[in-house]
Every structure is written in C-alpha cells, then in structure tokens.
Amino acid sequence: MGVHAKLSASSSHRWLECPPSVRLSEQFTETTSEYAKEGTLAHHIGELKLARLVNPAMTKSEYTKKLNELKKHELYKPEMDGYTDEYFDYVNNLAMGFPSPPFITIEKRVDFSAYVPEGFGTSDCIVISGETLYVIDLKYGKGVPVEAENNSQAMLYGLGAYLAYNFLYPIKKVVMVVFQPRLNNISEWETTKNHLLVWGGLIKPIAQKAWDGQGEFKAGEKQCKFCPAKAQCRAYAELYSPMLDFKREKPELLTNAEIGELLIKAQGLDKWIKSLQEYALSECLKGNTIDGWKAVEGRGSRSWTDIDAAFTHLQANDIAEAVLYEKVPLTAPKLEKALGKKEFTALAGDYIVKHPGKPTLVLTSDKRAEFNSTSSDFK
Numbered sequence: 001m002g003v004h005a006k007l008s009a010s011s012s013h014r015w016l017e018c019p020p021s022v023r024l025s026e027q028f029t030e031t032t033s034e035y036a037k038e039g040t041l042a043h044h045i046g047e048l049k050l051a052r053l054v055n056p057a058m059t060k061s062e063y064t065k066k067l068n069e070l071k072k073h074e075l076y077k078p079e080m081d082g083y084t085d086e087y088f089d090y091v092n093n094l095a096m097g098f099p100s101p102p103f104i105t106i107e108k109r110v111d112f113s114a115y116v117p118e119g120f121g122t123s124d125c126i127v128i129s130g131e132t133l134y135v136i137d138l139k140y141g142k143g144v145p146v147e148a149e150n151n152s153q154a155m156l157y158g159l160g161a162y163l164a165y166n167f168l169y170p171i172k173k174v175v176m177v178v179f180q181p182r183l184n185n186i187s188e189w190e191t192t193k194n195h196l197l198v199w200g201g202l203i204k205p206i207a208q209k210a211w212d213g214q215g216e217f218k219a220g221e222k223q224c225k226f227c228p229a230k231a232q233c234r235a236y237a238e239l240y241s242p243m244l245d246f247k248r249e250k251p252e253l254l255t256n257a258e259i260g261e262l263l264i265k266a267q268g269l270d271k272w273i274k275s276l277q278e279y280a281l282s283e284c285l286k287g288n289t290i291d292g293w294k295a296v297e298g299r300g301s302r303s304w305t306d307i308d309a310a311f312t313h314l315q316a317n318d319i320a321e322a323v324l325y326e327k328v329p330l331t332a333p334k335l336e337k338a339l340g341k342k343e344f345t346a347l348a349g350d351y352i353v354k355h356p357g358k359p360t361l362v363l364t365s366d367k368r369a370e371f372n373s374t375s376s377d378f379k
Helices: 021-025 034-054 060-071 078-096 152-165 193-212 234-244 256-265 269-285 307-316 332-339 341-351 373-378
Strands: 103-111 120-129 132-138 173-180 185-192
Touching: 021 193, 034 060, 034 078, 034 103, 034 120, 034 132, 078 120, 078 132, 078 173, 103 152, 120 152, 132 152, 152 173, 152 193, 173 193, 185 193, 332 341
Parallel strands: 132 173
Antiparallel strands: 103 120, 120 132, 173 185
C-alpha cells in the first residue's frame, strides 16, 4: 500500500469544506472497496499503455508480457482493455495535435506543500506543450460524472505540476482534464496559471486549519459522502435533526445511545423521502416548479431489434458462440420453484446446505434470538 498525504488532493473537497474532519477521521480505520481496487487495476493498465508514449524503446513483447500479467488479476474484466484504450487514444491524439512532440510524464508525484501542509499526490498524466500544461485524471468509476471546472483535486495537481516544471517551461495556461470512459465523460477546463496561484493562496489558510484540526464542522452530502466519521458525526446528524426532533448537545461524535434513539426516530424516513421525490418528479413533468429541482432524462437502455439476425451476423463474422451466450446454472431456490418442493427435495436434497443469514439490525421487540458473534465465529 502506497503512502498517502493526510491532506490528500482526492479528499480536498471534504477538508476544504469541513477542515476539522481530517483529524476527526483519524479515529476510524480506512477501508478499501472492491470498486477502488478495480479502479487501481484499471489505472495500472492505463499507465502501461501510456508508457508506450513515454518510452518508445519498450518492445512489443515486453508490453504484452506486462499486460498479460495485469489481466491475471481477479478483478480484471475484458471491458477494461477497451476503456483504457480510449484513455490512451485521448492522450495520444492530444500529443499528435501539437506542432512538435510535447513533454509527457505519467504517474508523476507532485508536491503542493507550498499551499497544503505536507501536500503531495500522484497525477495520472501530465502533458506540456509550449505555454500550456495539461493535467489529466483518469477516473474509472461510473457512479456520477465528475466535472473538471473548479475541481479541487485537479487544481491541486495543477499547482504541483506547475511548481515542478515552471522553471523549464513558460507555462501560462493550465488545462484540467477528467477522463471518465465508463460514463463517456471527458470534462476539460482551461484556466490561467495566475488564477491557479491565486486560488492556492486562498486555500492555504483553510488547509492549515485542516492540518491543525481547527475550524468549523460543516456537513453536506458532497463532502460527507465518503467521510469515515459520517455515521457518528454530530454535524452530519444535525442536517436531519429538525425532521427527527434531535437536539445537538455535545461536540463531534454521537454516543451509541444517541444513535439508537436516532434510528428509532428515523424509521420510515426513507419512504417519506421517496414519496416526496415521486411527487416532485410528477410536478416537474406537469411543468410545475419545485425549487432547486428539475426533471431530466435518465440513463437509457439498449435492446436488439432482431436478436436472431444479429447473432447470425456476428457468428458469420467469426464471433464465437461462447462469447454470445452465457451458461448459468439455476440457484437452488429457482430450481425448487421449477421442479416443485417435493421433487426437488427428493432428488437434490442431499446436495443442499443451508447457510446462516447475514447479521441484520432490528428493534429489540423483534422475536428472533440476538445474534451471537462469538458462537457464529466458533461454528
């Protein structure tokens, strides 16, 4: 695991809005999701592909060997190849568009500690041509589109890149790029190096407060979304306290007793919010106004006009049948439903084992026995 800055660029959207959250979060164990691991793998593949631009001496066999090693990873999916090819094509086309070969570096550690205490990070790709600096950030996630404009992570990387190379290149313009292939999102934002330096000066005192654990807690969906202290944070609970008749009395973290009280009061809150959303959407579709909200077209779907003709055409063009069809065994419940309980039990009962359910949270009035983690571990 690599070393991470305490005031990292990737979490800057949080500490710039809520400076004391940095020190508060130190009490909680960091976790890494499967999505994050998948993104790391995609970055490694993208890095390898861009290495061909940076190091033309890399042989085809050397490249293929390294790529095949990455493809052995348990989280590798064939679609990663296509998406990282798009990333390579973007950088390659950008480089080819200049009158002379630009300077390109990948996975470059940049230092912005002049503005953020012990601030550093790794920029996916930096391209410099003439007076223009490009800072390109590959984002493999597909949750929500990320915009480059005033993106604090990109701007911190831009500051770091400028400080690293301004003595070699007459940089006047900085272009931040967020490349998000799984959402077909390429967001580009151009600013001046002067604007970037002024912004760095403005955030400097905020960064110092974050480092010192000072400042005011400020909750909000954007900065709180991935905060490790979110569940216990009083400031975050206060966002909803008017609806839950909850009074904030103590600083920073909630007690277990208070969390239990809030959970009881919050029952049904999600259903109420859903009903509000449904009503607001219906009003927007009627042409009425809901302050702060609007209706937009959601993600569409694709379907075959003639699947038989399409598959016949694909197979005629050497696409193997194994690629077109999935052979998936039925789950035990589905097969029981298809055969009937009696026949299923008679024929397949000896091959079935019942696994205990995952722990779930319920009210103490629930009649089920309390989950015993010690006995479950023993079993």
